[in-house]
Amino acid sequence: MSDDIRGGLPSASAFEILAECYGQQQLVKRLPPEALALHKEEPDPLRDSGSRIHKSRETGNTLELDPQEFALYQSGLNYEQRIVEKWKSVFSLTDVKEGPRELRLWIHDSALNPLCSGQLDVHYISGKRALICDWKTAFCSNLVGAKGNWQLRLQAVLLKIEHPELEEIRVAFAKPMYEDSELDYCDYNETDLKYSLDSILYVLWWSTQPDAPRRAGKHCLHCPAKARCIEALSFFMLPSAMAIGVTRGEKPEQAAEAVSDDDLYRVWEVRNTIKEIGDACVARLKSKTDEELAAMGLRKGKGRDILDWDIEAAFKFLRDEKLWPEAELFKTMEFGIGKLGALATKQIGVDEKYASKEVKSLLEKFYTVKEGEKIIRRLR
Ligand code: SF4
Known part of the structure; x- marks a missing residue:
């Protein structure tokens, strides 16, 4: 039985993609699981940190x-407070009640089959008005604002279905990274909610059609099918200047010289997707038979040698028989935080999600921290 609480159906958090690309669901269904597995997200400390902050908002347990997460959590509470105060003062609301946190709500068809769902981080109700706050703990650089945001639109519709007496619903983002920024919200009246429900049902209907069209864009960055999608492949093609350089046999550094600043930004933004598509293409080539490859002018070559060391025996041999200094030998070895984290999970039962953090804190006195090469980040 699936442990997906969304029941494999569209959800509010993924609705932005669905509304942009009706055909996404059909492609995902058609692909073998291993093709989607390529999308399995890399360990992402920022995402894990966001989950912990959301959990704290839900339970109040911090x-x-x-310390950094706690500061962000406090900043989120302040941001949310500003949203709530503004809502109360604009509509002179006095009797405001907070609804259940992390509330999952559903849209059903006329036969009561579930169609899609959404989870509300936080919401408040006062008479015929409601306010929904969705926490975004990351930088939100690709976030569509509240006015055009499908996730929030669906949340508003879900709350209206749950509370038919509501006549006006405000949806807002709480963005703790930008505590003092202008509030980002949108109001839906009953007519807006009716049209919004119609538009959501329209998207859901399209998403079930075998010939639903696919439309690539920035949203593909978050699509599990991106590595097998021809539309995404076209969209994420390298800038033509770089492609021409490569076909001329220039080295990558030379080809990159010809890329404009606009394209440099785009390549930086989509580099993981480009790599994933490339890796998926190579994986497909490797799955072909020798005959199929030969027909394409390719063949399978010998793989590179992978040395599977008996580290302990090799170490002792060099130290005891060859008399290489132990201190120098140690310098040739390094701890991998990922492997140590897996060991910590096995040895002391720490949750996988927190294992790296646990290992770092456990071994704190045995390492110093040096800054690696600078990384590129967006301006806020
Ligand atoms: S990768 Fe983009 S175009 Fe392709 S299915 Fe996903 S969202 Fe649609």
């Missing part, structure tokens, strides 16, 4: 937050 014990699992580190």
Whole structure:
């Protein structure tokens, strides 16, 4: 039985993609699981940190937050408070009640089959008005604002279905990274909610059609099918200047010289997707038979040698028989935080999600921290 609480159906958090690309669901269904597995997201400390902050907002328990996360959590509470105060003052609301946090709500068809769902981080109700706050703990650089945002639109519709007496619903983002920024919200009246429901049902209907069209764009970055999608492949093609350089046999550094600043930004933004598509293409080539490859002018070559060391025996041999200094030998080895984290999970039962953090804190006195090469980040 699936442990997907969304029942494999569209959800509010993924609705932005669906509304942009009706055919996404059909492609995902057609692809073998291993094709989607390529999308399995890399360990992402920022995402894990966001989950912990959301959990704290849900439970009020902040014990699992580190100081930086706690500061962000406080900043989120302040941001949410500003949203709530503004809502109360504009509509002179006095009797405001908070609804259940992390509330999952559903849209059903006329036969009561579930069609899609959404989870509300936080919401408040006052008479015939409601306010929904969705927390976004990351930088939100690709976030569509509240006015055009499908996730929030669907949340508003879901709350209206749950509380038919509501006549006006405000949806807002709480963005703790930008505590003092202008509030980002949108109001839906009953007519807006009716049209919004119609538009959501329209998207859901399209998403079930075998010939639903696919439309690539920035949203593909978050699509599990991106590595097998021809539309995404076309969209994420390298800038033509770089492609021409490569076909001329220039080295990558030379080809990159010809890329405009606009394209440099785009390549930086989509580099993981480009790599994933490339890896998926190579994986497909490797799955072909020798005959199929030969017909394409390719063949399988010998793989590179992978040395599977008996580290302990090799170490002792060099130290005891060859008399290489132990201190120098140690310098040739390194701890991998990922492997140590897996060991910590096995040895002391720490949750996988927190294992790296646990190992770092456990071994704190045995390492110093040096800054690696600078990384590129967006301006806020
Ligand atoms: S990768 Fe983009 S175009 Fe392709 S199915 Fe996903 S969202 Fe649609």
